Amino acid sequence: TQLLEQSPQFLSIQEGENLTVYCNSSSVFSSLQWYRQEPGEGPVLLVTVVTGGEVKKLKRLTFQFGDARKDSSLHITAAQTGDTGLYLCAGAYGNQFYFGTGTSLTVIP
């Protein structure tokens, strides 16, 4: 079993603030994905990173894959209420994906 730990587990911030979510493991992954999940729905992919040190930007979201491909971070600039949801990281290892424990984000207007 490949463990992925996310921090923080819960995050409540005011609209307009910045935040960073971390995803850490002792295992090396082929790729690292970030998903957002709304209540009552399945996760939706935000980004996939495959190269150590890679940085990807998606509008106000910045994703980074650690140099050793063991960890990743998600940074949101100027959070909006629409960013509220459960953020999940997932690492690819062999033919499987291992999901992190999740970060529940609430953005308060």
Place this chain on the structure above:
Amino acid sequence: NAGVTQTPKFRILKIGQSMTLQCTQDMNHNYMYWYRQDPGMGLKLIYYSVGAGITDKGEVPNGYNVSRSTTEDFPLRLELAAPSQTSVYFCASSNYRPGTVTDTQYFGPGTRLTVL
């Protein structure tokens, strides 16, 4: 395209009963996955398949069985349901092997199962 569909959406089982959760995808994807998600937690892989006729165990396979007779369908069977199997079950599919930049998993809407 309907994407990934799952039935039923909700189900209540009594301890010891059996049921099959249905999953169908219309994207001609080779890879299919079954996950369970407990409240406020991430997803745990139960079983996966890399193509018709090929299945393998994930992290938490005990108490479940799968089959993959066609590319489109990947049913999950629960035998002798137990309260520990109360969870939300998600089916997903992908056209690429995990670890590639295009390995997008498309998830179904989930089945909410309660075992009493």
